[in-house]
Amino acid sequence: MTPQPPENRDKDAGRWSDLSRPPLNANALRRALVRPGSLWSSLDVVPATGSTNTDLVERAAAGGLREGAVLIAEEQSAARGRLDRRWSAPPRSGLFFSVYLTPTVPPARWGWLPLLTGVAAATAIARAAGVDTALKWPNDLLITVDGAERKLGGILAERAADGVVIGMGLNVSLTTDELPVPTAGSLALAGAANTDRDPLLRAVLRSLEEWYGEWQEADGDPGACRLQAAYAAGCATLGRKVRAHLPGDRSIDGEAVALDADGRLVLATADGVQQPVDAGDIVHLRPA
Template sequence: MTEPNSPRRSGLRGFGHDGPSPWTDLDRPPLDATRLSRDLVVPGALWTSVEVVTETGSTNSDLAARAKEGAAEGAVLVAEVQNAGRGRLERQWQAPARSGLFFSMLLRPEAVPMERYGWLPILVGVSAASALGRVSELEVGLKWPNDLQVGERKLGGILTELSGGAVIAGLGVNVTLRETELPVPTATSLALAGAAVTDRDTLLRELLRSFAELYREWVAAAGDPQASGLLPAYAARCTTLGRQVRVLLPGDQELVGEAVAVDPDGRLVVRTPDGNRHPVAAGDVVHVRPEAG
């Protein structure tokens, strides 16, 4: 077993020769690291490296350490399994080997003012929902701020962190998890949702290409969410807007009302029954089902 943050590097088709064979579960073949690099690391592309490792603690932590050492923008690190994966609010993210896509991207948007870096998780969400929707032929939405959803079930999550002047953007997507493997009953996977395609190489290639396209438009607009088209694109996919919500705020506070907008700072605007509007920058959102009658 490798130590967390000390990834075991891939050999043929993304795996070394030690440990259990990655072909023991034929429904979950390993990623083709060589082909992914050949297709994505090309002249003029955002991506400068695509590395697949058998196992690590957290791809975000690994890339954060490299960022502090001055690693260039465009590095992508993919793990077939993470043993210390993290989600928002320091929640654990774990899944069986090769059952999903678990990867991080190292970004240095130097042309963007730092106060607009908060839009990056939303940009990752919009690009991921768009890419997954196209390939899987499913309706993929975004629960505020950036949980990927199919219906009311969570398909994936996003975590961004600052390190060494760079942004590390991590994404986890459930691809072939079975019902008995779901971490919570409210989760799902592409396979369980009836996706037309669950090939992880195809999905990862499309996810990275989609992100690169939107990221360059956002950087060219100096991170402006309106000029880049990011805010309207997010609003169109946000499953929280127009819903009755209960927002669990820091300090055990709670806000109940209708989610009516996302403001230019990416905050969710909740209108309470007294008509007042409250911008929410951080909190857990629960979609409240309307009462019968």
């Protein structure tokens, strides 16, 4: 065998330096997920990018992006959450991906897509990792680590051309020292039975395909496809006293009592008013 130049050896050493975090196998994922009749039309894995959401939004704007495109990054340097919050994680320590969907349901019901994605992810994680995951309205997934509620991941939906790009970040193998903030958690820290990213990703995408298909068949009706009930059943926000930080530097305190047919969180305030909230940052003030 011809010896490799030093610069190539250094590159390979860096790629494989953390053997507990092997890279995803794009070809194996395509064979499993991109099949005739499947929602998923393409699947790409890149070593690093700024944001998979930004990349797919730009590709959709340029034209030619088919529904079901999946873009996965082993590392993101400019990942974004709600309210344009930035976050980062070590390479291959989680699942960082975005998908492109072009729903045929009435656009007024597209607001259910991030909630649908949360239900799909929670269902898949329970099945594939053996960890119970709760939903924090509207875009977060929560787990319990050492008796405390922690954020496992988040979801970001953005309009793009004729469809929607939905991005997700899930912390899989992060250690305590690697957590970006003390309120974060990971599947490993929650005692997951499985932290292999390949089957976890397959499970999440298959679950998302299933829930999306049922939602489409019901013309986006969240009651008819069981989505509204499933989200309410898994939502850690309901039944708690919360503070909703709203656009325009306003806030509302109240008990989260329901999720209405539009996916809005309904707060019962101290003055007896039931106030629906369709956008805002929710802070849990009282434990479940």
